[in-house]
Amino acid sequence: MEEKEISQAVISRLPRYFRYLGMLKDEGVERVSSHDLSRIMHLTASQIRQDLNHFGGFGQQGYGYNVENLYDEIGKILGLDKEHNLIIIGAGNLGQALANYMNFERRGFIFRGIFDNNPEICGTKVRDIDVRPMEDMKSFVERNNIDIAVLTVPKSCAASIAEQLVSYGIKAIWNFAHVDLNVPENIQVENVHLLDSLMKLSYNLVSHDKQGA
């Protein structure tokens, strides 16, 4: 029922709007104009109005936007009014860290299970939840209405595990493995390539040094 595809550039900015509106809300601010918001977020007012208007006319001429209302609306657009059940594949350092990252739960991303290949890790607990062997993934996904899988496995096995997960009915993959996944286009993938991010920082560091010298 969506009229037109919205560009990923716009979507990438939504969580940031959400964050700033949450701050304003916490400060007790009731209304905000695109111009006010543009100053604190370092964007143009024009871009803010354009972005928001992709989703509807949330503002009012001469008044601006109601902070709480806009906050709620963006939350809904981002799907934060619904609960998402997620499992983590790979109970290494990163997988365990993410399992313990409570901010996700607060936004409706519920940690349901964690899986690992290593028999020594299986049976131990992460946040009161047993680490299960990979063999159990299929039945677990099917029984517990899991829609998001978090991939924190070595890159060598990421592709095949992703394929399995898709066959079990998972709808979205949050991929921390250092590979690009090839999945059917109805499966959503969001990559967090930490090493890529660090390399980008390195580039900016080194190239800035050169210019400065």
Next chain:
Amino acid sequence: MEEKEISQAVISRLPRYFRYLGMLKDEGVERVSSHDLSRIMHLTASQIRQDLNHFGGFGQQGYGYNVENLYDEIGKILGLDKEHNLIIIGAGNLGQALANYMNFERRGFIFRGIFDNNPEICGTKVRDIDVRPMEDMKSFVERNNIDIAVLTVPKSCAASIAEQLVSYGIKAIWNFAHVDLNVPENIQVENVHLLDSLMKLSYNLVSHDKQGA
């Protein structure tokens, strides 16, 4: 000495080129044309040639690009031929996970120290390195030629710690705190906003469901 500023869009693609070239190198592939590479990376050949030509003419007409040479060149552009000393601020789950993430070391990002405010954590070891109290940051940064700080602290204290780090002479911040940092423009910041990333995945999941229904 850089001629012109290169857009972040181009820079963001460099680590991905680097990764694919590394794979080709490991497979023993000697040469690759922009067209070949475009097929495996799902880009246009034109974009690849444009991107690479920002940094120099690495190819040869009628031949293409030498895989190993291009791999090395991109590595140099990304600053991977130099070692970077990094410290981690915040020894919680995420900080510890990053300290143990060996892929960084392999690329020249050397883990030198980790700091935390919690006296109970201080003195424990992470990868054979003592967790130090925050008070020690200043002297440690100054003495150990640290250029990158990894921020894995709660958002409430991220801004003030970032400010301190800058005053101690740090050059770049890899920021995992869920806030935007305001630092002088000669300091490089790369944000990894995990919650934002997960929200984007949620949006795509929910909006796809709507369309599909």
Next chain:
DNA sequence: TAGATTGTTAATCGATTAACAATC
């Protein structure tokens, strides 16, 4: 040499910004 493929210029596309009529 002929074929292949680059480096680079020109054309297109999309995203951002500016402008302004509509309207609260």
Next chain:
DNA sequence: TAGATTGTTAATCGATTAACAATC
């Protein structure tokens, strides 16, 4: 009402793609 600020159209800017002469 007058002032403020939106929603939206038009203009600009930048990034991507196409085209092709240069050249290995």
